[in-house]
Amino acid sequence: MDVFLQTLVAGILIGGIYCLIGIGMSLIMGVMGIINLAHGQLMMVAMYITFVLSAYMHVDPYFSLIVAMPALFLLGCFLQKYLLNPLMKVESILPENQVLMTVGIGMVLAEIARFIFSSDYKCVKTPYGGSAFFIGNISLNVPMCIAFIFAVVITVALFWFLAKTDTGRSIRATAQDKEAATLMGVNSTRITIITFGMGSALVASAGSLLIPIYYLFPDIGGPFTLKAFVICILGGLGSTVGAIFGGLTLGIAESLGATYIGMGYKDMVGFLIFVLVLVFLPGGLVGIKRLIKS
Amino acid sequence: MALLEIKNLVKSFGGLKAVNDVTFHVEEGEIFGLIGPNGSGKTTTFNCINNYFPITSGDIFFKGKSIKGLKTYKVCHLGIGRTFQIVKPLARMTVLENVTASAFCRVNTIGQAQKEALEVLEFTNLTDKKDKQAKSLPIAGRKRLEIARALATKPELLLLDETAAGLNPGELDEAIELVKKIRDNGITILIIEHIMKVIMTISDRIHAINFGQTIAAGTPEEVANNPAVIEAYLGGELC
């Protein structure tokens, strides 16, 4: 029973970080209608920023959030403005050329990182890195708990932003109906740029929060991109609330998989869920809610 | 037996009933007009007939058989062709290719399909544009292409969704001629139209709906003089 609870708690804690990744992806998917296959690679960039700050300037990883998030926000805006938006004017047979573009962006980002930092694994040592405290028989890893708290705070802040500010409302309006939003005076080009920036900043926060727990190498982005869309499928494509459920579910499932099936199959668990959801529950967890309603 | 029978059709989106208990039937060989103000549920009725989305309740019969829940492409195979209000040309195919693709509904070889497509293009007066890309056609051409494509599937019943909208007076007359010509070829027509001149001159019978509900039905004169219709839709226009 303790093992189970321990696994569950670990899953929920990592699930908090997955939420940040998933919400970022969902926002982009909702507003632009595209899947961002450079999502994990953007996180990787944030992780290297955090790594540099911490290894060379001795900035605490959590403190580096205030650098990494704005930096990635700007990077995201830049990518959307100069690489993704111009594609709307390019006449192409392929419907998914924006998605392909994100693949290209992801590859280039990973290679730039390899160029600068080589393929070596890096990790950041923090004084609290290995420390843990106990509640009953369950040990709680300190950096994971801190990360979880940060994740909750950032998520709440984001939802407040989406609900209460003009820009937030414009984002939601664009996600719901782009044409109608444009007719109502929403500058949809500006909104796509801001949204991509915010999605990037969210995944950046996840990257910084992961640094004390995880190791880092240039190809770390790929698996996280895959995780990101598994989360989105789980929650229901384009739903930010769904992404929270999706993130927690994936965290718990992976954790259970690693404990009870074996570490090698940890990544398989995510994909297994992915396939099952596609087959049996294409609307994701949000779909269930709709199903019950009707 | 009527060719098409709509019985107590209801379609709701969430709480909104876009079509609420509509009943009518279309006889073989007639031109049947469906009118109503914007958002009254006309196009939704069409979408229900070829099962673009499932209907909430009621039933639809084609030649006496229920076609409720039948896949869209099967409805077409049964003999119901349709055009779209917001035209959907297969943009990067030529006009001939557009129509050929539809002709494959009844034949299997490219030779036959192309032959039939050319006949339909001749009938709809599009022969001279056959090698143009569909996206390069002006609106009148696109509307015509919609009809040509639907005809190439050899329908017994043709659903026309605002084929005259956006046309200038000259094009309008041509469109009216075309619709009549199609009927004279033995194809029954169910038409949605906004332009009164068109619907009043060509329809044998008219059914008017508003807010998803029937408000009047009968010959063009009867419907035009119906107070509910004038109130809801025509305003003082015809008085």
Added chain:
Amino acid sequence: MTKKNLTLIILGVVLLAFPLIVRSDYYQHLVILAFIWVVIGSSWNLLAGYTGQVSFGHAMFFGVGAYTAGILVTKLGISAWWGMAFGGILAMLIGLFVGWVCFRLRGPYFALATLAGGEIFRLIATNWESLTEGMVGILIIQTFRSKLPYYYLALLLAFACVYVIHLIMKSKWGYYFVSIREDQDAAESLGINTTLYKNVSLMVSAFFTGMAGAFYMNYMAFIDPEVVFSLHYISIMAILVGIVGGVGTIMGPAVGAFVMVGVQETFRSAFFGLAPKWISQGHAMAFGLLVIFAIMFLANGIVGDWSKIKRHVFRIKTSST
């Protein structure tokens, strides 16, 4: 029309005579690889360029074909050449499953599922060691010592693939595929069973890609999960071959295959030994930049944008003189 036929005949003669004139194993090897890419690229193009269903995981079909051929040797002891048939069929069945799951749904599900599919099969091949030998990979003995038989087989396979796709595109299937790409709703209302025909396109595409994988196993005689299920070097390369050559054209992927194998080899060999060695590390970077460049400026590929390219080159020439 005759000019086009003449070009094709000359091309055929050149390709047939090539290994008899150029005796270097190295160049023959590159052309064989290009032929394999013609098959993968054309298959991908049938699905993405013509039917509008972009696959991000053609490595899945390629790898399944390759592993089928390999496992036939290691587990059943029969010739890996049987893999050409069985690998193709197995890839086709897997394609059918993916299609059955995804084509019911609207949205980017197919793109996501193919992307995930490639990774799933890579993980299976890595972890199911009793069947696949895991990371060690599968090593078989080549049937022929000379490259010549492989060259002509690859040529035959590439030709067959391109020709079959050419025939398909001139038939009912082809018209239906393009209709689905252009407007799914219109296609459905014109009596086209869009779900069925998307699956047909996917199955043909998967079949040829599986065959290419099986051929690769026979030719290279060694595979491991990282090579044949590679996201970058198979799935993305397939997309690049299609885009660079020209999506939605018959000859596009064939042209793209030769260009991309050329680019790949140029980087791998550090510009044939002329550039410093570290350039070969920039291989993936070049791929990424090429994706970005191709999508921005060459959306219809070399074949699709040929007139545009000619105009540009011409203008540069006139301005320089």
